[in-house]
Amino acid sequence: MNPLTKAFFKKDTLQIAKALLGCYLINRVKEGKTMGKIIETEAYLKNDPASHSFNGQTKRNKSMFGPAGKAYVYLTYGMYNCFNVVTEKEGIGEAVLIRALEPIEGIDLMKKRRNTDNLRQLCSGPAKLVMAMGINKAHNGIDLIDGELRLLRGNKIIDGDIIQTSRIGLSKGKNLPYRFYIKDNQFVSKL
DNA sequence: CTCTGGATTGAC
DNA sequence: TCAATCCAGAGG
Numbered sequence: 400m401n402p403l404t405k406a407f408f409k410k411d412t413l414q415i416a417k418a419l420l421g422c423y424l425i426n427r428v429k430e431g432k433t434m435g436k437i438i439e440t441e442a443y444l445k446n447d448p449a450s451h452s453f454n455g456q457t458k459r460n461k462s463m464f465g466p467a468g469k470a471y472v473y474l475t476y477g478m479y480n481c482f483n484v485v486t487e488k489e490g491i492g493e494a495v496l497i498r499a500l501e502p503i504e505g506i507d508l509m510k511k512r513r514n515t516d517n518l519r520q521l522c523s524g525p526a527k528l529v530m531a532m533g534i535n536k537a538h539n540g541i542d543l544i545d546g547e548l549r550l551l552r553g554n555k556i557i558d559g560d561i562i563q564t565s566r567i568g569l570s571k572g573k574n575l576p577y578r579f580y581i582k583d584n585q586f587v588s589k590l
Numbered sequence: 591c592t593c594t595g596g597a598t599t600g601a602c
Numbered sequence: 603t604c605a606a607t608c609c610a611g612a613g614g
Contacts, residue, residue, distance in 0.1 A: 441597070449597070451610095459610055476598050477608035483597085496597055526598050568597060588598095 400551040402544055407552075408467035412486040412493040415467075416442040417561060417579050419484060419495060421553040423503065426532045428547065431508045433532050435500025435522050436553060439580035439587050441566045443483070444493050449572030452492025462540040463492045470548065472529075472539040479526035482534050484543060484550070498567070498578070500528045501586045508533075524588045556581055 400423060408415065417440075425434040443450035443463075451460040451473070462471045463485055471483040471494050483494040500522035502509055509521045509531040522528035529535075534548060543550045559582075566578045567589055580587045 443597070451597080454611080457611075473597085474609070476596060476606080478606070479598050481597060498597085524598070566597075570596080 403550045412442045415486050416440045416495045421556040423551040426548045433505030434503045438584045439499035441496040442577040449569045463494050480529045481525040498525045499588045
C-alpha cells in the first residue's frame with residue numbers, strides 16, 4: 400500500500416478530516432505490526448474555541464503548529480493519550496483528531512495491549528486506538544509520511560457515505576459540525 | 591504559586 | 603452517573 404503524499408496535505412483541515420476517512424494508520428515496532436482503517440475524525444481549527452491552539456502556541460501544543468503531515472500526541476485527563484494528524488503550513492495551529500479505527504492487522508497484539516477480546520472495543524475511541532496501536536508521547540512531532548508510524552492511502556469514501564456531525568466530549572465549540580465518520584461502520588466511538 | 595478543568599474511559 | 607489521575611494553562 401502506498402503512503403500518503405505531501406500533496407494530500409495541501410488542503411484545508413476540514414477537507415483533510417474527510418479525506419483521511421478510509422486511509423490506513425500503520426505502526427511497525429519490534430513488538431509487531433498493527434494497522435487500522437480510519438473511520439472517524441474530528442477537525443480542530445485556529446480560532447476554534449475547542450482547539451488547543453485557540454490561545455496560541457505553547458510547549459504542549461507546539462507540534463500542532465508544525466507543518467502538515469506530522470503527529471500531535473497529547474495527554475488528556477491525566478491518563479490517556481490522543482493522536483492527531485497536523486494540518487496546514489508551519490505557524491498555523493490546526494489538526495485532525497483520529498477518533499476511531501477499524502482493526503485490520505495485528506489484532507492479537509491490539510487485544511493484548513487493550514486487555515480485551517472484544518473487537519469493537521479495540522479502537523473505538525481516541526484513547527483506545529492510541530493504546531491498541533502502541534502510540535505514545537515519543538510519536539509526538541514525528542513525520543507520518545515516512546516515520547515508523549505512518550499513514551497509507553485507502554479507497555476514497557464517497558460523500559454519500561460520510562456523516563458530518565458536531566464533535567464529542569467538548570464544553571466549547573459544541574455547535575461546530577467538525578466530526579466526520581463513515582456511515583454504518585460499527586467501529587465508531589459513538590453512534 | 592495555586593487552582594481549575596479537561597479533544598476519555600470503564601466501572602457502578 | 604461518576605471516579606480515576608495529573609498536568610497545562612490561566613490568573614494572582
